[in-house]
Amino acid sequence: EAGVAQSPRYKIIEKRQSVAFWCNPISGHATLYWYQQILGQGPKLLIQFQNNGVVDDSQLPKDRFSAERLKGVDSTLKIQPAKLEDSAVYLCASSLDPHGAGGDAYEQYFGPGTRLTVT
Amino acid sequence: AQKVTQAQTEISVVEKEDVTLDCVYETRDTTYYLFWYKQPPSGELVFLIRRNSFDEQNEISGRYSWNFQKSTSSFNFTITASQVVDSAVYFCALNPTGRRALTFGSGTRLQVQP
16 A cells, blocks of 8 residues: 655755645545644644545644645645745645544554755 | 643663653543654654553553553653664654544654664
8 A cells, every 4th residue: 555645855945935745645545634843843733634625724824834635635735935934844644534433543644754945 | 732742852772771752641632542653864754553542551562662651641652672773753642532633742862872
């Protein structure tokens, strides 16, 4: 079974430029998450999708960050314009529909991440 | 609100030593899941274990063991006879009711010296 795919793996941009990250979750996983991991910290949720609807975007800086999950499969996270403090690893994760039975439905599988450097 | 505290920022041991990584959590939910993830230098988060709040049995998997104590809100992780390949950052995480995103601790960096 293929894992969570993310691209690009690395990106370097200048501040005020825009950037987009792509995530393809595990087939059949209804829930998709974007996390931001700043160096030396644990990942923090940016946005959570259930199919193509947003469940939680309370910590997404909406003035510069946007995300979509068209057709309930792939997702794109965009930053425009980028700031120096956006330098981080952006992790995508997916899980089975949590309304299903069993603890396995809650397990999140993570992609390799995209390391963003803003100069 | 949920919170996970990993007070140990960095631990250094010599190969074959035992090491325990501490995790303390806070939640008002009565049903929740606890996790441990490993993040090697490659950066990918590797799932190690999931525990639900109703199961306080300790678990052992090879050299790894986990001690869940609801009374002290702790979920500690022990590596027995550590190896160099265990060097990584380890994260404890909380998922209240299992339907929301994970709340991670700040991680503990484990360095195992040969």
